Amino acid sequence: MTVHEEVEQIILNALNTLNEGFNDADKITVSTDTYLFGKKAQIDSLSLVSLIVELEEQLSEKFNREIVLTDDRAMTREKSPFYNVQSLKDYVVELLTA
Amino acid sequence: MYTGKHVLITGSSKGIGLLLLNHFLANSAKVIGFSRNDFVHQSADYEHFKVDIGDAKQVSAVFKQIAKKYGHIDILINNAAVLTSQYAMIMPAGNAEKMVQTNILGTFNVTREAVKLMRKNAYGRVINIGSMAEKLEPIGDSVYAASKSAMRTMINSMAKELASFHITCNTVGITAIETDMLNQLPREKVDPIIKQLTIPRYAAPADIFNAVDFFASADSSYITAQTIYLGGIN
Numbered sequence: 096m097t098v099h100e101e102v103e104q105i106i107l108n109a110l111n112t113l114n115e116g117f118n119d120a121d122k123i124t125v126s127t128d129t130y131l132f133g134k135k136a137q138i139d140s141l142s143l144v145s146l147i148v149e150l151e152e153q154l155s156e157k158f159n160r161e162i163v164l165t166d167d168r169a170m171t172r173e174k175s176p177f178y179n180v181q182s183l184k185d186y187v188v189e190l191l192t193a
Numbered sequence: 194m195y196t197g198k199h200v201l202i203t204g205s206s207k208g209i210g211l212l213l214l215n216h217f218l219a220n221s222a223k224v225i226g227f228s229r230n231d232f233v234h235q236s237a238d239y240e241h242f243k244v245d246i247g248d249a250k251q252v253s254a255v256f257k258q259i260a261k262k263y264g265h266i267d268i269l270i271n272n273a274a275v276l277t278s279q280y281a282m283i284m285p286a287g288n289a290e291k292m293v294q295t296n297i298l299g300t301f302n303v304t305r306e307a308v309k310l311m312r313k314n315a316y317g318r319v320i321n322i323g324s325m326a327e328k329l330e331p332i333g334d335s336v337y338a339a340s341k342s343a344m345r346t347m348i349n350s351m352a353k354e355l356a357s358f359h360i361t362c363n364t365v366g367i368t369a370i371e372t373d374m375l376n377q378l379p380r381e382k383v384d385p386i387i388k389q390l391t392i393p394r395y396a397a398p399a400d401i402f403n404a405v406d407f408f409a410s411a412d413s414s415y416i417t418a419q420t421i422y423l424g425g426i427n
Binding site for chain 2: 141144145148152
């Protein structure tokens, strides 16, 4: 499994776990196209925060190094890394390979 | 009362923190404590971490150890605080900064990490130890009183962020009690303040335990962003 695939799997798993806690009416379809932030966001801001916290923990454990997703690099980008699953995956891989 | 609960107390090595530590241990909790100094407690149900809560990196590192060993935190008591009581015009800048760093940012640093562990269990009780100084605004306590007010505002704001995780955040605004911190203050200054309280006496440990236990109770799940002031302060 490549790093891209591993990261994607971790994100999708975390999103599925988050989704399990939603009421039926609020459940979302989880895929690489799921929007996380911005006008098209399918989850609210607190759910995104919860997802980020969960991912930071899981990614840090999986790759045995501290992964911080919300530092200045993420916050100052023109296009948010949290826009959708795909952009988040790309950002995490970028952090891991930096 | 607290069987199976993991309780984290900041400033646990002395004063009210030590009283609360012994209270929670006496009621069957597992207790984790923070302070800037080394501290040994005889109980096997207590573990101490030497940490400056004003240093976010230190706090984050300690919480990694706690997460591995304990998995979750049920109750956080934000007790650690520093106090310099001095007229504003002659307050050393460093002392003022230390109060802000420890009382406000330190509380933030610890709470931020603790609620990440509470989130996993979808359960948590965050309890700030506030102060009568916030309400009474006594001479010499300008920065200290402001820092306690900031702690309350901060925790009430967090309460809104954390309600969906079933984490409550409340404050116990205590009056003066016999502690090391009180001993830093001249009694001729504190005694008149105590005499003006609705219930004009110093607090006893049991007064504080009673309010803390109320907020810490599993039954208090519908009570958040609230402050109980002891002694009739309002």
